[in-house]
Amino acid sequence: MRIVQKYGGTSLGDEGKIRLAARRMTGLARQGAQVVAVVSAQGQLTDELIEKAARVNRRGAAREMDAYLAAGEQMSAALMAMAIGALGYPAVSLTGWQAGIRTDSVHGNGRILEIDTTRILAELEKGRIVVVAGFQGVSPDNDITTLGRGGSDTTAVALAAWLHADRCQIFTDVDGVYDRDPRIYPDATRFGRISYERMLSLIGSGAQVLHDRSVEIARDHGIRLEVLSAFSGEPGTIVGE
16 A cells, blocks of 8 residues: 655644654554655744745745745655654655656746656665655756645645555644634534535635645545544545545
């Protein structure tokens, strides 16, 4: 079985949360699964990086902002690979370009055009867990591009499609998809299952659980998504047909 998992920034906010995710991955790998993890920047790091850049140059070039912001996910990927290694399991971290993620040339809101999975498949065949820096790729000009806020979701779903994964799991700080934000509305209702179109409708209304392009890719490639809590271990929401 081949599994792609995505961990958002709040799911990686400190060393304990990173170790929790690492234990989940190694548990699956020891059961025989091939595991590819996509990680976001830790906590609020992306916002902090944007604020720091604004203090230097409020109108910084989009190309340089992409090169700068991509570092947050790269740090998370390396930390996760180290955490997995500390549990006695081999792992390797890959940047977007090392993972073969090819995008268009739009900086700050790039679209994935294709993924050359050669490197990832080779690492999986060596028995390693592969940790990919989300939110980023490389343009035809070999410049780093980012995919827009929430773009790590799209990285994960695109990898699941190109790798023909059996499962694509999105781990976040809520235990599924709700009709309203459960952190604001205590009476919000959680969906056990939801269609791609209904999910896109919720995103269009302001829901921030998933990146819209990730749902579009899932729909177009028939990828069933599982939106789960990174902490509770409870069943979440299935996004699919």
